[in-house]
Amino acid sequence: xxxxxGVFLVLLFLGMPVAFAIGLAGFAxxxxxxxxxxxxxxxxxxxxxxxxxxxxxxxxxxxxxxxxATGITARLVKLSRVLVGHMAGSLAQVSVILSTxxxxxxxxxxxxxxxxxxxxxxxxxxQGYSRGYGAAVNGLTAMITCTIPPxxxxxxxxxxxxxxxxxxxxxxxxxxxxxMAMMMxxxxxxxxxxxxxxRKDVRKPNAREVVSALWENIFALIFPVILIVGIRFGLFxxxxxxxFAAGYAIFVGVFIYxxxxxxxxxxxxxxxxxxxxxxxxILGLSGTFGYAIVYGRVxxxxxxxxxxxxxxxxxxxxxxxxxxxLAGMFVETTVCAMLLTPVFIPVISRLxxxxxxxxxxxxxxxxAGIMTPPVGVxxxxxxxxxxxxxxxxxxxxxxxxxxxxxxxxxxxxxxRIVLVLPDLVFG
Amino acid sequence: MxxxxxxxxxxxxxxxxxxISFTLCAxxxxxxxxxxxxxxGRPINWAVDISLLLFAWGAFLGADVGIRKNxxxxxxxxTSRLPLKTQKTLAVAWSVIIILFLAxxxxxxxxxxISNFKRxxxxxxxxxxxxxxxxxxxxxxxxxxxxxxxxxxxTDFPSTLRGGGRDVA
Amino acid sequence: AEVEGxxxxxxxxxxxxxxxxxxxxxxxxxxxxxxxxxxxxxLTVKVFPSAQLGSxxxxxEQAIQGVNVAVVTDxxxxxxxxxxxxxxxxxxxxxxxxxxxxxQQTNFWKENVKKLAEENGIRVLSFNWFDGARxxxxxxxxxxxxxxxxxxxxxxxxxxxxxSVAALGATPVTMGWTDVYNAVQQKAxxxxxxxxxxxxxxxxxxxxxxxxxTAHFQLLNGLIVGEKWFSTLPAxxxxxxxxxxxxxGKITAxxxxxxxxxxxxxxxxxGMEVVEVDLAAFKKASEAAYDELGFAEQRKAIYxxxxxx
Ligand code: NA
Ligand code: NA
Numbered sequence: 051x052x053x054x055x056g057v058f059l060v061l062l063f064l065g066m067p068v069a070f071a072i073g074l075a076g077f078a079x080x081x082x083x084x085x086x087x088x089x090x091x092x093x094x095x096x097x098x099x100x101x102x103x104x105x106x107x108x109x110x111x112x113x114x115x116x117x118x119a120t121g122i123t124a125r126l127v128k129l130s131r132v133l134v135g136h137m138a139g140s141l142a143q144v145s146v147i148l149s150t151x152x153x154x155x156x157x158x159x160x161x162x163x164x165x166x167x168x169x170x171x172x173x174x175x176x177q178g179y180s181r182g183y184g185a186a187v188n189g190l191t192a193m194i195t196c197t198i199p200p201x202x203x204x205x206x207x208x209x210x211x212x213x214x215x216x217x218x219x220x221x222x223x224x225x226x227x228x229x230m231a232m233m234m235x236x237x238x239x240x241x242x243x244x245x246x247x248x249r250k251d252v253r254k255p256n257a258r259e260v261v262s263a264l265w266e267n268i269f270a271l272i273f274p275v276i277l278i279v280g281i282r283f284g285l286f287x288x289x290x291x292x293x294f295a296a297g298y299a300i301f302v303g304v305f306i307y308x309x310x311x312x313x314x315x316x317x318x319x320x321x322x323x324x325x326x327x328x329x330x331x332i333l334g335l336s337g338t339f340g341y342a343i344v345y346g347r348v349x350x351x352x353x354x355x356x357x358x359x360x361x362x363x364x365x366x367x368x369x370x371x372x373x374x375x376l377a378g379m380f381v382e383t384t385v386c387a388m389l390l391t392p393v394f395i396p397v398i399s400r401l402x403x404x405x406x407x408x409x410x411x412x413x414x415x416x417x418a419g420i421m422t423p424p425v426g427v428x429x430x431x432x433x434x435x436x437x438x439x440x441x442x443x444x445x446x447x448x449x450x451x452x453x454x455x456x457x458x459x460x461x462x463x464x465x466r467i468v469l470v471l472p473d474l475v476f477g
Numbered sequence: 478m479x480x481x482x483x484x485x486x487x488x489x490x491x492x493x494x495x496x497i498s499f500t501l502c503a504x505x506x507x508x509x510x511x512x513x514x515x516x517x518g519r520p521i522n523w524a525v526d527i528s529l530l531l532f533a534w535g536a537f538l539g540a541d542v543g544i545r546k547n548x549x550x551x552x553x554x555x556t557s558r559l560p561l562k563t564q565k566t567l568a569v570a571w572s573v574i575i576i577l578f579l580a581x582x583x584x585x586x587x588x589x590x591i592s593n594f595k596r597x598x599x600x601x602x603x604x605x606x607x608x609x610x611x612x613x614x615x616x617x618x619x620x621x622x623x624x625x626x627x628x629x630x631x632t633d634f635p636s637t638l639r640g641g642g643r644d645v646a
Numbered sequence: 647a648e649v650e651g652x653x654x655x656x657x658x659x660x661x662x663x664x665x666x667x668x669x670x671x672x673x674x675x676x677x678x679x680x681x682x683x684x685x686x687x688x689l690t691v692k693v694f695p696s697a698q699l700g701s702x703x704x705x706x707e708q709a710i711q712g713v714n715v716a717v718v719t720d721x722x723x724x725x726x727x728x729x730x731x732x733x734x735x736x737x738x739x740x741x742x743x744x745x746x747x748x749x750q751q752t753n754f755w756k757e758n759v760k761k762l763a764e765e766n767g768i769r770v771l772s773f774n775w776f777d778g779a780r781x782x783x784x785x786x787x788x789x790x791x792x793x794x795x796x797x798x799x800x801x802x803x804x805x806x807x808x809x810s811v812a813a814l815g816a817t818p819v820t821m822g823w824t825d826v827y828n829a830v831q832q833k834a835x836x837x838x839x840x841x842x843x844x845x846x847x848x849x850x851x852x853x854x855x856x857x858x859x860t861a862h863f864q865l866l867n868g869l870i871v872g873e874k875w876f877s878t879l880p881a882x883x884x885x886x887x888x889x890x891x892x893x894x895g896k897i898t899a900x901x902x903x904x905x906x907x908x909x910x911x912x913x914x915x916x917g918m919e920v921v922e923v924d925l926a927a928f929k930k931a932s933e934a935a936y937d938e939l940g941f942a943e944q945r946k947a948i949y950x951x952x953x954x955x
Binding site for chain 1: 494497498500501502504505506508509511512513516525528529532533535536537538539540541542543544546548549550551552553554555556564567568571574575578581582585586588589608609611612613
Binding site: 093282 | 659694696698699707708712713821822825827829831832833875
C-alpha cells in the first residue's frame with residue numbers, strides 16, 4: 051500500500067506522464083509481490099478495455115465530437131446568447147447556459163470544457179475578461195454537462211456499483227438545473243465585482259425571440275427526452291446510449307441541419323480516436339493499480355476504518371466526500387470512479403443511504419477533480435487554450451469550487467432533490 | 478537508408494490512424510445494430526465480442542497516436558521550477574523508464590498470448606489471445622514514438638515542454 | 647498444528663463473480679476458518695467476491711500463470727481447455743445433484759480432470775459446488791418448448807449454454823447477469839434462465855411473473871487453482887486443500903438445495919407463479935444441442951457407465 055501510493059506520488063510530482071505514473075506504481079507492487087507473475091500486469095491492462103459498459107466511454111466521446119461537427123453546438127451557442135447575452139458578465143453566463151444545454155446531448159464535462167474554451171475563449175479575451183477567469187468559468191460550469199443526462203460518470207458508477215443507470219440519469223436532472231442556477235449566481239457576483247458589466251448594445255429578449263430560438267434548437271433539446279424514453283422502453287441499454295447519441299448526431303447533421311460533410315465527419319472521427327486513446331492509456335494502465343489495491347485489500351480496510359469512526363450517516367457522508375475530493379485531485383476521474391465505487395457502496399448501503407442519491411453526490415464531487423490541481427485534465431487543457439497558467443485558473447476558480455461544495459452539501463442534506471424524479475419515472 | 482525507414486514509418490502511422498478510425502466507426506455501428514436487433518427479437522450476440530476486440534486494438538493504438546501527438550499529460554508545477562538542465566535530465570530518465578516498461582509488457586505479453594491461446598471469447602469461437610496481442614503490438618509502436626520523443630528531448634528539449642508542444646513524428 | 651507443512655506461510659485467494667452473501671462465499675469463509683485452525687495459521691484462505699480480481703476468465707488465466715488464486719468455474723469454461731468436460735454443462739445432462747456426483751466417479755471424468763492438470767496446468771480442487779437447478783423465468787407461462795418461440799432469454803454466452811437454450815426453443819441473448827433486472831424492466835429482453843439463489847438475489851420477482859420449472863441445467867461449479875502455485879505447496883497442505891474443498895462443497899450443496907425451496911417460496915410470496923412444465927418435451931428438444939456440439943455419442947457412453955437409461 052505504502053509502496054503503491056509512494057511510487058505513484060513521487061513519479062507524478064517529478065513529471066512522469068500521469069498514465070505511466072499510475073501504471074508503474076501498480077507494476078512496482080506486482081514486482082514486489084512474489085506470487086504475482088509479471089504477465090498479469092499485461093492481463094490487467096488489457097482487461098480494462100474488455101467491459102461492455104465501458105464501451106460507453108469511446109461512444110460518448112465520439113458523439114460529443116460529432117455534435118460539434120453537426121452544427122448542433124453552434125446553434126446552442128446562439129440560443130445561449132439570446133437567453134443571457136444581456137446580463138452582466140454575459141459571456142460567462144452564456145458558458146453556464148451552454149453547458150446546461152450541452153448536457154442534454156453530451157456526456158463528458160471534459161469535452162464540454164475544452165469546446166467552450168475554444169468557442170467562447172477568444173471573445174472573452176477580446177472583451178477584457180482575465181484569461182484565468184475565462185478558463186475557470188468554462189471549465190467549472192462544464193460540471194453541469196455531466197450531471198444532466200446523458201452522463202459518462204453515471205454510466206461508470208452505475209455499472210461498477212450495480213445501480214440502475216436509468217435512475218441515475220433521471221436523478222441528475224434537478225441537481226444539474228440547481229447547479230446551473232447556483233453557477234449563474236456566482237457568475238453574476240464575480241462578474242460584477244470585476245466590472246464585467248452588462249453590454250449596452252444587447253437587450254433582454256422578448257418572448258417571441260426566446261420561442262423562436264428554442265424552436266431552432268428543438269433537435270438538441272429533445273435529445274435527452276428521446277434518450278430517457280429509449281432507455282425506459284427498452285430500445286437500448288444505457289451503455290448503448292452512446293451509439294445512439296452518435297447516430298442521432300449524424301442524422302441531425304446530415305439530414306436536418308445539412309452541415310455535416312464527409313470531411314468534417316472524418317475530422318470528428320480522427321479527433322475522437324486520439325481523445326479516446328489518451329484516456330484509455332490512463333484507464334488501461336490503472337488496471338495494474340486497481341489489481342494491487344484489491345490484492346492488498348485496501349477497500350475493506352477503508353470501509354472498516356470509515357464505519358469504525360462514526361455511524362452518523364451525515365457525518366460519514368461528509369467524510370467520504372472529503373476522501374473523494376482528495377482522490378479526485380490526484381487521480382483521473384474515471385479511474386477514481388472505477389476504483390472507489392466498490393469501496394463506498396457497501397458502506398453507504400449499510401447506513402441506509404440510497405445508492406442513486408450517493409451516486410449523484412459522488413460523481414459531482416469526483417468530476418470536479420478534472421478542474422483541480424495537481425492532476426486535472428481539464429484544468430490543464432482549459433488553461434492551455436486560454437493561454438494562462440493552471441495556477442491562475444485555479445485561483446480564479448475558487449468561488450466556483452465553493453459553489454460546487456455548497457451544492458454538494460445541499461444534496462447531502464436533502465436527498466429528495468435527487469430522488470424525486472427517478473421515483474416518479476421508474477416508480 | 479534512413480529516409481526509407483522514415484518513409485516506411487510514416488506509412489505505418491497512416492495505416493495505424495486509419496485503422497483506429499475504422500474501429501471506432503465499426504464499434505458504433507455494431508452496438509447500434511445489435512441494440513435494434515435485440516429489440517426486434519433478433520439479437521446479434523457476437524456483436525459485443527467483436528466490439529470489445531476492436532476496442533482493445535483501437536484504444537491502445539490510439540494511445541500510441543496520443544503519445545506521438547504529444548497529448549499525454551503530466552504534472553509540471555514542481556518540475557517547471559527546476560533549472561532547465563535538471564528538467565531535461567528528469568524527462569530523459571522518464572522516457573527511458575517508459576521504454577523499459579513497455580519492453581517488459583512486450584516481453585511478457587507475447588508469451589501470455591501463446592501460453593493461453595486456448596482461452597476463448599464468450600460468444601464466438603475465437604482465441605482471446607487476439608485481444609491480448611493488442612497490448613504488445615501497440616507497446617512496440619509506443620516504444621518507437623517514445624524513442625523519437627526521447628531523441629527530441631535530448632536534441633531540442635524546450636520544444637517538448639507543454640506549450641512548446643509539437644508532434645514528435 | 648494438526649497439519650504440519652514446511653514451516654513457511656502460504657496464502658490462497660478465492661475469487662468469484664458471486665456476491666459476498668452467496669452461500670458459496672459463506673462456505674469459503676467456513677473453510678478458511680478450518681484451514682487456518684488446522685495449519686496453525688500457516689495456510690490462509692482469503693475470499694474475493696464480486697469479480698474483484700477480474701472476470702472468471704481473467705482469474706483462470708491468472709491461476710495458470712502462477713498467481714495464488716482459486717476460481718469458481720463451471721464446466722463450460724473448462725471446456726475451452728478440455729472440450730469433453732463441456733458435456734456436464736449441457737441441458738438435461740443430469741437430473742439432480744446425486745446424478746452429477748455419480749458422473750464424477752466415472753473414468754470419463756477422471757481422465758479429463760487429469761488432462762486439465764497435466765496438459766493445461768489447471769488443478770481441480772473439487773467439482774461438487776452445486777448452485778441449484780436453473781429454470782426459465784418469464785412474463786408468460788411456459789409449458790412446452792413451443793411456448794419459448796421468439797422469447798428473448800438472457801443466458802451466459804458459452805456455446806453449451808446458448809445452444810442448449812436455443813434448442814429448448816428460446817432466443818438466447820447474452821448480457822451481464824447484473825444487467826438483467828434493468829433489461830427486463832425496460833423490455834430489452836423477455837426473461838432469463840437462472841437458479842433460484844441468483845434470481846432471488848437480483849429481485850427478478852419485481853419484474854417477472856412466472857417460474858417455469860424446467861430444471862434444464864444442474865448448475866455445477868468447481869474450484870480450480872493453477873498447477874504452478876499448487877505444486878509449491880507441501881504435500882500435506884495439498885491434501886488438506888483437496889479434502890477441505892471437497893468437504894465444504896458437499897456441505898454447501900446441501901444448504902443450497904435446502905435454500906432453493908425457501909427462495910422459491912419467497913418468490914411466490916412476492917407474487918410469482920410456479921408453472922409445471924412438460925419435462926419430456928423439453929428433454930427431447932435438448933437433444934438437438936448435443937448433436938450440434940458433437941456430444942451425442944459421449945453422452946451415451948457416460949450414461950452407460952453410470953447405469954442410466
Ligand atoms: Na460552460
Ligand atoms: Na450530459
